[in-house]
Amino acid sequence: MTAATLDPHEHHLTPSVRRGPVRRLLLGPGFIRAGWMFCLFGAIGFGLVVGFRWWGGWQPLFDMTPITLVSLLVAGPLGFLAGIGAFDYWTRYAIGSPTRPEDHSGHGARTxxxxxxxxxxxxxxxxxxxxxxxxxxxxxxxxxxxxxxxxxxxxxxxxxxxxxxxxxxxxxxxxxxxxxxxxxxxxxxxxxxxxxxxxxxxxxxxxxxxxxxxxxxxxxxxxxxxxxxxxxxxxxxxxxxxxxxxxxxxxxxxxxxxxxxxxxxxxxxxxxxxxxxxxxxxxxxxxxxxxxxxxxxxxxxxxxxxxxxxxxxxxxxxxxxxxxxxxxxxxxxxxxxxxxxxxxxxxxxxxxxxxxxxxxxxxxxxxxxxxxxxxxxxxxxxxxxxxxxxxxxxxxxxxxxxxxxxxxxxxxxxxxxxxxxxxxxxxxxxxxxxxxxxxxxxxxxxxxxxxxxxxxxxxxxxxxxxxxxxxxxxxxxxxxxxxxxxxxxxxxxxxxxxxxxxxxxxxxxxxxxxxxxxxxxxxxxxxxxxxxxxxxxxxxxxxxxxxxxxxxxxxxxxxxxxxxxxxxxxxxxxxxxxxxxxxxxGPIAPANPWRALTLEWQVSSPPPIFNFDEIPQVVGSPYEYGVPGAQHAILAPSPTHAVEEVAAP
Amino acid sequence: MRRGSIASLLGIGIVSGGIAAAVALAIPWLPVSASKEAGRIDFVFWFVVTICIVIFAIVSAAILYSVVVFRAAPDDDSDGPPIHGHTGLEIAWTIVPTILVTAIGIVSAIVLSQDDAIAKNAMNVNVTAQQFEWTFSYPEAHNLTSATLMLPRGRETVLHMQSRDVIHAFFVPEFRENEDIVPGLTTTLNVTPTRDGTYPVICNELCGLGHSTMRSTVTVMEPAAFDKWLKGQSKAVTSPSAATAGAAVFKNNGCAACHTLTAAKATGKVGPDLDKLPAEAQQAKQPLASFVRTSITDPNAYIQPGFPKNVMPQTFGKAIPKQQLDALVTYLINSSK
Incomplete structure (x- = not known):
């Protein structure tokens, strides 16, 4: 299966997301899902500790120290990470759902x-x-x-x-x-x-x-x-x-x-x-x-x-x-x-x-x-x-x-x-x-x-x-x-x-x-x-x-x-x-206000979403100030043109 | 131009070195030196400070000179000369600091070995640290204990230090001596006091909530006065009069740090009020004498309501000889009536 055979919309939107705004709010990655998954994982951690203590006959059943550790400091944060969406791609990959390596829906900031x-x-x-x-x-x-x-x-x-x-x-x-x-x-x-x-x-x-x-x-x-x-x-x-x-x-x-x-x-x-x-x-x-x-x-x-x-x-x-x-x-x-x-x-x-x-x-x-x-x-x-x-x-x-x-x-x-x-x-x-x-x-x-x-x-x-x-x-x-x-x-x-x-x-x-x-x-x-x-x-x-x-x-x-x-x-x-x-x-910044030679200053401010339209060719040291004609790298001309294509959804 | 720049660079260097030297000399950086070890440590201190002042003067002269002389005019967009390095200079500023730090290392190692050497006639003192008090005892004087440290002037003392709970540290700034006291280990520290006076003993390792209050004092005195103190203390704790002996034992074991007892002018509030011992014995439903004794040797046997368990050390039963314990119990019973 190649990426090209798949409809891109299949992949950066989970199936649940397509079923309406409420489900999307609750089940799509974000702070709401992070909130309830934090609680859910915390509750599971709580249940595990109390369950094991009950099974082993340990008193007191509700010992705050292990409960806090497992539920609040380990399981809860894992739930938060899952909810915010940090594991989404890997989870889909692990359970065999279709994934696309070149999925860029979570890349870059537009707002x-x-x-x-x-x-x-x-x-x-x-x-x-x-x-x-x-x-x-x-x-x-x-x-x-x-x-x-x-x-x-x-x-x-x-x-x-x-x-x-x-x-x-x-x-x-x-x-x-x-x-x-x-x-x-x-x-x-x-x-x-x-x-x-x-x-x-x-x-x-x-x-x-x-x-x-x-x-x-x-x-x-x-x-x-x-x-x-x-x-x-x-x-x-x-x-x-x-x-x-x-x-x-x-x-x-x-x-x-x-x-x-x-x-x-x-x-x-x-x-x-x-x-x-x-x-x-x-x-x-x-x-x-x-x-x-x-x-x-x-x-x-x-x-x-x-x-x-x-x-x-x-x-x-x-x-x-x-x-x-x-x-x-x-x-x-x-x-x-x-x-x-x-x-x-x-x-x-x-x-x-x-x-x-x-x-x-x-x-x-x-x-x-x-x-x-x-x-x-x-x-x-x-x-x-x-x-x-x-x-x-x-x-x-x-x-x-x-x-x-x-x-x-x-x-x-x-x-x-x-x-x-x-x-x-x-x-x-x-x-x-x-x-x-x-x-x-x-x-x-x-x-x-x-x-x-x-x-x-x-x-x-x-x-x-x-x-x-x-x-x-x-x-x-x-x-x-x-x-x-x-x-x-x-x-x-x-x-x-x-x-x-x-x-x-x-x-x-x-x-x-x-x-x-x-x-x-x-x-x-x-x-x-x-x-x-x-x-x-x-x-x-x-x-x-x-x-x-x-x-x-x-x-x-x-x-x-x-x-x-x-x-x-x-x-x-x-x-x-x-x-x-x-x-x-603040006043709009030029690409290279400090007249620096390193590569980050050779692209626009802020840089295009994938940094360089073409991979630059480095030809010299990055610090050749005062050396006539010295160059650190050769970049493709007109950096702004291709950016629009990539940025377009 | 070149000669002029070297002159002004030198000038800035001398001025900034002079300011640094003035700061170093005009401010009393170190407390009085009250031990032989302190003298040697102070020597290392000033040896290193001198090197530091020279380096600081060179570096700040170069920075200040550059800031003033190489400032670009606002409209000057030109670049500086493309100097990429200078092998000789780079070797020089690798070798010279290496020599300097090697010198510091050698001086320090020599002083360290001198300070660590133990004289033959050294006196031993056992130091016990616990949250949040100090006890000092003299094994060569029948394990006489004291809540403050007394030392004879001019004689090397080896402190053998143990902790009963967490890590503490013994620190006397006037001795320039500091060493951690680690539970499970016995650490040692050598001090040869050279100056009479009373100095603070500071716990210098965060040891819990009362860390800032864990202080005692060390008093350095004439050897004759020290012997007299030692004899007087031994006599006091073994005195046939329970009032004299008990008061001395009470004082030497630092009871006043935590307890109130009017007879001893003690006003501690950490533990129960010892003026009310009879009432407390009644609450515990025990006869007064055995209640007082048990509370010292096994403090967790009965806990007065309102006070937490495991605060009072459980080692006094072993640390205080029986005769002194008897005197202490009698003293407490008589004082609390």
Missing amino acids: WHDYFRVNTDHKVIGVQYLVTTIFFFIAGGFLAMLVRVQLARPGNHFFDPQTYNGLFSVHASLMIFLFVIPAFAGLANFVVPLMLGAPDMAFPRLNALSFWLLPIAGIMMLSSFLVPGGAFACGWTGYAPLCSTHQPLGAIFFNQGVQWAGASSIMTALNFLVTIITMRAPGLTFWRLPLLVWANFTTSLLVVIATPFIAGSQFFSMFDHVMHTAFFDPNNGGYPLGYQHIFWFYSHPAVYIMMLPGFGIMSEVISVFSRKPIFGYRLMALSLMAIVVLGFSVWAHHMFTSGMSSWLRVPMMVTTLLIAVPTGIKIFSWIATMWEGKLHFNTPMLFALGFLSMFVIGGLSGVMLGAVPIDIHVTDTYFIVAHLHYVLFGGSVFTIFAGIYYWFPKMTGRMYDERLGKLHFWLTFVGFNLTFFPMHLLGTEGMPRRVADYAPKFADLNMFISLASFGLGASVLVFLYNMITSWKN
């Missing part, structure tokens, strides 16, 4: 409704990712504001201890798993296939599924505040045995939330790997890849190898909690440090998962706005690979004072210090790229420069922490809080902003407001430094992190930090206002 359904277009998915992650960025930032309210003065009691510990735990989890990691995945989703000259990702349906796992994870983590007993409150690191045996029900919302986000991350990374390896345009060799593609290639390697470890650590922790196994319970032969080793075997590479895509964005932005080729391109790519390899050999530097075997500290210190070398190469090369260039300070470039200076401070405090004797003094103090925010906010978040502003014209077809963008940058840059730089001092003076109260001698600095953090929080409003108004009413 805003198309952003609220399962969509296989990588450009739509990229935007879905970014909007979702910015939502969770705001939620996580709001939680941080509440933390700063509590810490504004010593002896404050705005929140009870469970809620307070929940605030910073959920803040960190959202920022890491629902903002930084997926925001980069969103940017790369939009940009990477375009840069490769490909019509889409290798597995568009898997790509859609990856996205829809994300809101599940985020809502799960946020809703743990509503659980009787309170949110999970053991820090995003979830150390055992505190988190595995001493926590209320909310803890498994974290365990499971990480699983959904992690699954999304792994699927996306596999998709990137296959796409980058197999779907490069003719002539686009690895040494001609834009560094953003290199960055996402290396990041995806990290994700695929490392993420299963955090899944393992959270499964074991959750088993200890729900099934009373004893992986980490020392009273029954468990080994608490085992958790930390497994956890950090993912979570240290995760730092680079949150950094390398930002490095890629930096390379694009700095080269374009300096009007110069990237300095030392091959060494830039190789240093990414070096970070991947070294990144797997440094995990125990999070455990210098954990009570692990003391001999392990020196080798871990050596690898940790060495990883500063490839990172340094990148920083020096970016500066050399700017050297003698023609610098244009548009908002993306400002954020890139902000990143460069802030990340140097974060990197240098990282070298300090790498030296074991210093780490012994400042570990688990506010010095760590300062360091990690300089790396993840001054580093990752600044590059995310740079990327969003840089590709905003390509994504929306409209220009953002440059003045508001610059205002946003300066507010963020100043607010960020006022908030986080004084934390170094708090830490070296000995104020521990993750406390609801502190010694009176730290009062003045904490009040200052709290006030500065509210300013930093307010700066996000400028960003939101700019994004929303520009998306609606």
Whole structure:
């Protein structure tokens, strides 16, 4: 059977859909079906647990812990995914219904409704990712504001201890798993296939599924505040045995939330790997890849190898909690440090998962706005690979004072210090790229420069922490809080902003407001430094992190930090206002407002539904600024003409 | 032009390095140093900070210089010179940082091995951490226990640390010492105090709801004063007067952290009010003396309504010697009447 023999209407409309608007509303993929299927699957999960308990004669019959886990955190979300339509094609294929591989009914966005359904277009998915992650960025930032309210003065009691510990735990989890990691995945989703000259990702349906796992994870983590007993409150690191045996029900919302986000991350990374390896345009060799593609290639390697470890650590922790196994319970032969080793075997590479895509964005932005080729391109790519390899050999530097075997500290210190070398190469090369260039300070470039200076401070405090004797003094103090925010906010978040502003014209077809963008940058840059730089001092003076109260001698600095953090929080409003108004009413963007050479700028803004009318032929490096007559790729002329044909239903 | 650019680059570098150095020197970054180990750690700290200031000065000079000098005019659409790299420069900025971090690694490893070495005359102290209190005991002084840590100045002390529930961490900023206390393991920490005074002992690993309140103090004193304290404590807990001995045992085991007892000026609210022991014994339908003893050695045997189970440690029966337990029971009975 070939696709051509089938009437196309047979295939992108399910049989039920043809039987009238009511049935279509209830049975067609969408939020209504997602709602009732969530309830249905949840009820099945509930029935399974209670049925098994009744059959085995276990008391009490209605044990809330396993019921919540199976029904609310596993079966319900699966029902939601089935209802929204993430499995429709595969289900039809599996049960032998007619399917058509070239079914494009779920591809591309013609109205805003198309952003609220399962969509296989990588450009739509990229935007879905970014909007979702910015939502969770705001939620996580709001939680941080509440933390700063509590810490504004010593002896404050705005929140009870469970809620307070929940605030910073959920803040960190959202920022890491629902903002930084997926925001980069969103940017790369939009940009990477375009840069490769490909019509889409290798597995568009898997790509859609990856996205829809994300809101599940985020809502799960946020809703743990509503659980009787309170949110999970053991820090995003979830150390055992505190988190595995001493926590209320909310803890498994974290365990499971990480699983959904992690699954999304792994699927996306596999998709990137296959796409980058197999779907490069003719002539686009690895040494001609834009560094953003290199960055996402290396990041995806990290994700695929490392993420299963955090899944393992959270499964074991959750088993200890729900099934009373004893992986980490020392009273029954468990080994608490085992958790930390497994956890950090993912979570240290995760730092680079949150950094390398930002490095890629930096390379694009700095080269374009300096009007110069990237300095030392091959060494830039190789240093990414070096970070991947070294990144797997440094995990125990999070455990210098954990009570692990003391001999392990020196080798871990050596690898940790060495990883500063490839990172340094990148920083020096970016500066050399700017050297003698023609610098244009548009908002993306400002954020890139902000990143460069802030990340140097974060990197240098990282070298300090790498030296074991210093780490012994400042570990688990506010010095760590300062360091990690300089790396993840001054580093990752600044590059995310740079990327969003840089590709905003390509994504929306409209220009953002440059003045508001610059205002946003300066507010963020100043607010960020006022908030986080004084934390170094708090830490070296000995104020521990993750406390609801502190010694009176730290009062003045904490009040200052709290006030500065509210300013930093307010700066996000400028960003939101700019994004929303520009998306609606901004001036129409040209195809290539930055005069960049990479492929995504050679098509219209926003790009045609399948990106390229003809696969481009790549003939050179993507960074040949200033080289007379140099070309990155040769594209077919008149890009707009053929688009109409494809877009027509 | 070239000489001028190097001069201004150098100028910016010196200014930004100077600002960074001023920030480093003018602000009191570290608390007082009260141990031998702290002195060595501070040396590593300033060694690394110096290297960091130099690198920061170079990088920020290059960034600031570029921003000022290479700014394009608004209508300048031309490209920069197509420089693709410079092998010598790239080798230099690979090799130099490698040398610097190797130096940091060597200095750190030497300091680490010095701090880990244990002197022959070292004193041992057992540290027990539990949600959310500290107990210190002196095995060389008949396992005398104390809720605060007392140390003689100038003598190396090895802390042998155990946890009864979750992971805690022993942190004294003035000692620059920090180590996790992991259930199921005994971790150790060496301290050689060098400065008299009282410093905070902080739990530095999130251990649950009372984490921010899990604090004690460490007092460093003259060796003679320490011996006197040790003798006085041993005498107090073994005193024939139950009032003296019981009060000392009550204090040393940290009972005041959770319980109210007017006689001991204790005002804790976590556990039942010990001023009302007779009434509580009646509620439990037990004779007062055996009720008090059982409640200490097996706290889950009877739970006063309104208080949760498993909060009071179940290890006091083993930890407190019988003679001291007797004194404590008598003291509690007499004080609550």
